[in-house]
Amino acid sequence: MEHPEKNKDNQPTTHHISSYKEHFGTLVTLLLLTFVTVVVSVFGANLATLSVATALLIATVKVVVVAYYFMHLKYDLKLYSWLVLLVIVLFVAFTVLTAIEYINR
Amino acid sequence: MYMTTLVANTNFFQGKKGLFSWIFSVDHKRIGLLYLYSLMTFFIVGVTLGLLMRYELLNPGKDLVEAKTYNQLFTLHGVIMIFLFIIPSIPAVFGNFFLPIMLGTDDVSFPRLNLLSWWIYILGAIMALSTLVYGDGPADTGWTFYAPYSVRTGTNVSMAVLAAFVLGFSSILTGLNFIVTIHRLRTPGMSFLKMPLFAWALYATSWIQVLATPIIGITLLMIAAERMLGVGLFDPSIGGDPILYQHLFWIYSHPAVYIMALPAFGIISEILPTFTQRTIFGYKAIAFSSLAIAFVGYFIWGHHMFTSGMSGTARFIFSMLTFLVAIPTAIKVFNWVATLYKGSINVQPPLLYALAFIFQFMIGGFTGLILGALATDIHLHDTHFVVGHFHYVMFGGTGFAFFGALHYWYPKIWGKMYNVKVANVAFTIFFIGFNMLYFPMLIVGLMGMPRRYYDYLPEFHLPNMISTYGSWVLATGLLLMLGNLISGFYTSKRKIGRNPWNGITLEWQTTSPPPLQNFDRMPVLPKNGPYDYENKPSIKE
């Protein structure tokens, strides 16, 4: 039974079907990024602490790629992206406040 | 597809009968009542432990129990009252029962998950209480389970910690369910800004439940793992840091006090318009301040650790952020008081509880500011002042709101009425007892009496005596109140219509008690927002 008078924001979204090609492309991107991290950390030892930052940066890029394509954030309601952002902001705030504490001990 | 169809003239108590029809029910109203009965049982256990502690403190020296037993008493009192009573209290009971009705729907989004969360709650409760009877006795660490003592003590900390972990799961599932329900099941025409304020409060609370509880979950698991493997992860001798445990603990447990307080704010925002018969003052301010409190509440956990050896910079930042949270809270109080102005005030038991809430919560709030200030906290940390402050906020605040809600929605839930005169008398005794019990703690704390000791110096005798006598007055008021509510159920002759208080939110448009599917006819929204008394839809019996 259909209810045309339903709330607008309660309407299910139109379903986007990602192609196999897109998924494969995503995987290739992720593998490339993995390759870069390994190279930077194994052969870039003299970069010292810079390698930690790059490793985490690349990991973050990978995570964004996974969330955006594999987890469908690109095609879903914007609500999900906002909520993910909220969680990230919270977690970053936790780490920053904790870091401030320890760095100033 | 399963569609909701309404069966006229049967309420949710009728239909299926028997114990199993309750403990396996997916009806949100029955689950709410399951929570109510289990919560009240644990509450009475917690109160009893509290009375025993107060009795021990009647005179200096040993009155009743040894130091270790006293430590176990306050730990168990804390664990039961916090994890079993006050964290679930209003959301699990009244949220479950009334959120779907207030939104104009027939259930929460995931009814079976809702039942599961009650079962998980019961499992956690059994685990927590099992430490009483088996193993090496209940934990004696305080409800905070601070490392390294929690890793070293011989008492049954592992079980208590795992119980808290399991209870956290139940809390998360309830919060998750409410968020989805609010997003997906509002009745047509009810935008977010036309939701009742109780729903707003639950929405903010649920976000804290979902986003803060996991942190304590993992922290408690680490404590359990440490005890099992015999290795101290927070042990300085292998490079660890005990203060890190405190950070992780309070990253959850500070937001958790807003899990306890925000739903109470929602209750007050419902009771006040009904008993003043006018729209709430500052609807948007109250709604958004709930979100603001929830958000800012995440960043102020450090104010529990000012004396722990944390860095000065961090103490300064945390203290400053703590003062920020006073702003949205004060916004709420001003709006409540403004709602009373020029309203047609109808003094009934729920309103009395709401007014007591405002009075006591303000004392709790102001003492909180004193504790949030760096210099004064050094003096007051770990004294009875903290105990007084905490009970003013949690018991004088949330506890009173809980009982106010019980008196407010009693006719709707059971379709019966308690004796209003007795309820007023019980309230008066309860209110006097409460303030007699906790106000002296603030004073004796200022005088320097530390918390968590079974003994004290003779000069603290008088306030402690008043406090213990107060605990007996409070217990009398509580018994009278509960007795009155229970006897109302058996002796009430009055037929309760749909809307005994002349309320305006949707639950008052349905029968008392509501039918299984909540409504017997389509609920009608007031024209301009949920508290628009000028355009209140007329309700036929």
Add this chain to the structure above:
Amino acid sequence: MEHHTGFVLPNSGHNRDAEASKLGMWLFLFTELLLFGGLFIVYMVYRYMNHDAFLMSSFELSPVMGTINTIVLLVSSMTIAMSITAIQKGNTKTAIKLMSLTVFLAFVFLVIKYFEWSAKIHHGLFPGMEHYTNLPKGEALFFFLYFFMTGLHAFHIIIGVIFIGVVISKTKKGLLTSDNYSLNENAGLYWHLVDLIWIYLFPLFYLIH
């Protein structure tokens, strides 16, 4: 159901609502993220306090094994994502094959993990073992965190395998189809989360050089 009044509430908690399931799943994923988030904070603080010890101990771990496992998980993430495309297009058989492949890759991951763990345990590096208790300050913390975090992650892999297993069997029975696939999507979301966490665990434990 009995039809007495014929009146139907427009929004019901008993209706099938794919969007609600998805929102519920995302909220659950947030709790998982913060669960590991707590551990990442512990890692951050202890690494800051014991910088050299963490560096020393990370040499005990094999980056080759870690890299292989990373690749395995990334590929499995793609296969589960593809299985959803398949079921959306109505290719149930392809979907089942792709999900089974995901489960297979999960087992490969676990087997590699098993060999890594047993090598460490063989050296007595598990918390509480003899060699472990004699480790210098800080290194013990590294291995406690290593076992705790990868252990918890492996536990999530096992839950994920069970979850996908259930979805496979429901798909086989025809309960999940091209117009009712929200359970497939949710299993996929969960599996990607497991992948996400590994993406961070990998550089933090294996690649500190």
